[in-house]
Amino acid sequence: MAEYNQKFAVAPMIDWTDRHCRCFHRRLTERALLYTEMVVADAAIHGDRSRLLGFDESEHPVALQLGGSDPQKLAQAAEIGAEFGYDEINLNVGCPSDRVQSGTFGACLMKTPEIVGACVAAMKERVSVPVTVKCRIGVDEQDTQTALDALAEASWSAGADALWVHARKAWLQGLSPKENREIPPLDYDRVYRLKAAHPDRFIGINGGVATLEDAAAHLAHVDGVMMGRAAYQNPVVLAGVDALLAGSTPQKVDFEGLIDAMAAYAGRHIAAGGRLAHVTRHMIGLFHGYDGARRYRQILSREATRAGAGPEVLRAAFAAVDLSTQRDAA
CATH class of the missing domain: 1.20.120 (Four Helix Bundle (Hemerythrin (Met), subunit A))
Incomplete structure (x- = not known):
């Protein structure tokens, strides 16, 4: 298993974290892991790869997030991403939009951990960079205790190098993607319990992280923290990330x-x-x-x-x- 030690990441956000956003964010922090928007595996295979996957060398470390549920297509897309030079390939098991539901991937995959395992295993066979999973704690009426355990075990058994957990359920019916980021209550303790039960596994947390003080508090319980909307809407917060990770005093922004x-x-x-x-x-x-x-x-x-x-x-x-x-x- 590849060594994985990414303690702070900017979350993948559709329509937001494109290459220009990432270049901007990289000029505020050298150490944060930056994620692409989700790219569907079919698009990576058949689409305009330069437009969809191209990035500036200054963006490293940068991760490609893929969406899909076909192990062989995801494996091919992961290999393409690795050839482009991405430092990590991430599988989306958390997006609740109608688009991903119609394709039976994203958060829908919380219901089929065996498919997630097959996808991760196929991707691991094709690339040498870390393969990670970003998920929810459950969907709809699932018991989050059993649902998250099952997804985590399937991912790890297949060789996943890290699990990033958005500490909310996703409701596939009745809530919009925006509402799914805000209405389901956050349950950080559920993610903390998963980490306590698996001290040797890398587990990162996502959801509602608004400040670097929030991030530091989470890092007392889990291995990594992921910030999304707060980093985008108030990007100067990223200027303090490197100091947070180094345990030093933040420098004035130039x-x-x-x-x-x-x-x-x-x-x-x-x-x-x-x-x-x-x-x-x-x-x-x-x-x-x-x-x-x-x-x-x-x-x-x-x-x-x-x-x-x-x-x-x-x-x-x-x-x-x-x-x-x-x-x-x-």
Whole structure:
């Protein structure tokens, strides 16, 4: 089994954690593991691989999350991902959207741990990088005690290197994907009990992690912590991750250097045929807690979407922020 020690990760989020988001996040933290959006195995095999799977070398460590339930297709997709250079391949056993339900994968797989095991085993046969699973604690009327145990045992028996657990049930009927991220109650103790019962297995926790203080509290019970929406909506929180993991004092964020780096990145993207908004849409929440943040957001929201917009728009937005007025940015 490959060594696995990723203590902090930014969660995979559909429509959010694309390559531009990850490049931005990487400039805030060197050590966090970054995840792609979920890529369906069929798309990885038959789709535009450069568009779906391409990433910047600066993103490492970066993990590819795959969706599917066919072991051979997932194995092929995992091999493609490994050839692209991903540091980890993750199987989605947690997404409750209608799209994944119609394909009988994602959170639906909580009901069929034997299929999860077969998928993990097939993927492990084809790649040398870690293969991990991200799941829920259960779905619908399942008993979370038995459901999570069964999924974990099937994953580990097949060779999974880590299990990341979103500490909520998913309700496949009656709740939207957004509601499934908010309405089912969090049960961190269930994940803690799983870790206590399996001290030699890597178990990470996800769900409702809003601050680095939350992350530190979880790391007293489990091996890793995954932050999703909080990292996206208030990305400056990621600037404290490296210090958290090193047990040191966070350094002041070099916003000038960050904007310079992202302006240069955006310029390269535009020169390759992209648009400024592809990059800046992920940066809207950067200056939460500063005077001028509202004006910064307005400029990016209005000007970056216009045809021909260039990196100068990002610099103009940054100029509206008063960096001496930080209140609750972290």
